[in-house]
Amino acid sequence: MLRYLLDEHFPTAIADGLRRAGVDAVTVAEVGRLSAADGDHLRWCLAESRIVFTNDVDYLALHANGHEHAGIVWSREQKYTIGEMIDLLELLAFMYYPDDFASRLEYL
Numbered sequence: 001m002l003r004y005l006l007d008e009h010f011p012t013a014i015a016d017g018l019r020r021a022g023v024d025a026v027t028v029a030e031v032g033r034l035s036a037a038d039g040d041h042l043r044w045c046l047a048e049s050r051i052v053f054t055n056d057v058d059y060l061a062l063h064a065n066g067h068e069h070a071g072i073v074w075s076r077e078q079k080y081t082i083g084e085m086i087d088l089l090e091l092l093a094f095m096y097y098p099d100d101f102a103s104r105l106e107y108l
Contacts, residue, residue: 007054017086042069071101075108
């Protein structure tokens, strides 16, 4: 099952909903990473086997430039409701193993 790190742009309610569904999800604030650079987030997530959930286009550039990562799920801001985001992330979490998602970029 996938584990997530939610970027600071998303409400904590998403992480809370994922946890209620049995998915391991934390926010950057909860793990004390609010001021970390995007590349540092990716390195931390790689070490922790966590997928970054973000709407920050800088992650798309890091991926395109070959930056190693455990996986990125990217969504445009306000494309989905909180409930829809929880449902989509939960589905991905139960569909994939972490090794299947390594260096993968998934658009929602």
